[in-house]
Amino acid sequence: MGNTAGKEARPRSNTYSSTSSTLNSYDINRRNTIFGNVNDYKKSRKQEERDRQREDHYSKLIVKYDQTVDGGYLAPFGTYKSNLDFNVDIVRELIIQRKLAPFYTPLQDFDDDWTEDELLKILSQLTLHSIEIAYDDEEIDDIDDHKIHKSSNFYKRQEQKMKLKLLMEKIKSLQKDEENKFFDIKLEGKDDNLPSKDLLLKLYKNPIECPICFLYYPNNLNLSRCCLQPICTECFVQIKRLDPHPPHDQQEQSQGNELPHTLISEPSNCPYCAMNDFGVIFEKDLDIKTGISGIKPGTYHNDLIHDPTQDNINEIKDDLKNLNIESSEVFSSSPSSSPLKASPIKSPTPASQKEESLREKRRRRSSIPANSPKVITIDQIRPDWELKLASAKSKLARKSAAASAIHASNLIINPSTDLAEYDTRRRNSNSNTRFQTIEDRMIEEALRLSIIDEEERVRRQGTPQSESSNNT
């Protein structure tokens, strides 16, 4: 593969270096006359745009106490500190539309023996975000740090890392501000954006444990479309395709070189039953509609029958009908979910009974196809996978083109000239014409490749969708 060619080429590039001062300036001049500063300008503009998008992305990961949906939030609590590259706008929209469970603040522990007062006390101490876990100042180890020779990319990356670190600091302090505001308002206790006690108890009195993060959430979670297992939204947004990779099994060992067009990226399987095309459905198990496009969380009362919740019930019933489920059965089997009967807080449904009703519902329902409008797939919240696959392919293509170029230039020298002869020629500065032509050819090849690359990139940017789909 290119690897061996690279190794052959390396010692030679050292011998070049004796004359490299002239060659390098020559090289740089030629490059500049072709691409000029216009390109630099474009690059910095693009970089700015990318920085701005990143800032926007991270600022939407800040949990805000006054942006709630059914007692949850629009941004994750911070259980995970990496893999946060899901599309925040899409996820927020899905939560507001009640197609995905909101990001609830998890309980680290739960005990059935807790009294309501104990539970409320614990709930009142919950923060919006686990700042310390999510934004600890861990240095990410960079292999480049250990290299003696640092490429120009290294400095660029250093700069990027610095920028990211600053951005993280900023986001962290913004989250802290939000946290302080939340704390002050809790002390005052007047803001209707804070959840009422009834709401908190309703949500957290019978929590369930997410099987992936082992944290306790209101029994209002997403269910896998295939095997109807619960998954909290924070874990759901973590699940994504593997990075583009060559296909397994068939020709793995038969040929060492990875052909760029064979790279694949497959949708994730269900973490529970390994069914392909993992997706979730969210059907509210709780008859709450607070926060965005609902009532103020502070005005929610369990014993009050107000229209929004009534509407909501009908909505759920409709939804259930669409799924061919006898809504009456579902509701009669789980008395706690009907507000009319819900003799509040005092008599919590025994967990076993609740589980039974859940199980009953599950038994009655079969798996739902991935393309159903109710199903949210992992590709929906990370729509950029096609672009990623295309760029991985072109990167690999570039690498192998560069490798073959180096390989080709090796072949030009090796067969005809033995090393000793080559060495004397090199020392004799007058007769380095042959040497010059090789260098020329290599530069030409490099220029050609980068021009192709640039064209490709511009084309891809123009029509990202069609381009990537062509490649797949």
Add this chain to the structure above:
Amino acid sequence: MAALPKRIIKETERLISDPVPGITAYPDEANLRAFTVTMNGPDSSPYEKGIFDLELYLPDDYPMCPPKVRFLTKIYHPNIDKLGRICLDVLKDNWSPALQIRTILLSIQALLASPNPDDPLANDVADDWKKDEPKAIEVAKEWTAKYAKAKE
């Protein structure tokens, strides 16, 4: 070190309070993401009566990434190489965050019971296995008796 995620704490507690028969796993005091594991060779396999030491490490991305597991005891097995690395789909691309330390260790134990020479990691062992299985099993037994002895 960063705070330990609740999931790792709970898994560790449950591993200790409700251990898997034939397997022990304890976290290192210095690093709670690193576990010292012992595994009994499954009955009626060439590894029967052997006690194997393994190390298990939970990377930062766990449970979104699989744990890293390696045999420390020398073992003659087509899917385990000289360095103790294990060729097992669930430790690689087929990892799922719903799997746990417990289930992964059980999978490894199952791999001991049913070697798969058609998907080898140790090519020489796999070749022996395919050429002359009874002899390979004999060697595996010898190695088990020699290296996987119980410690006092």
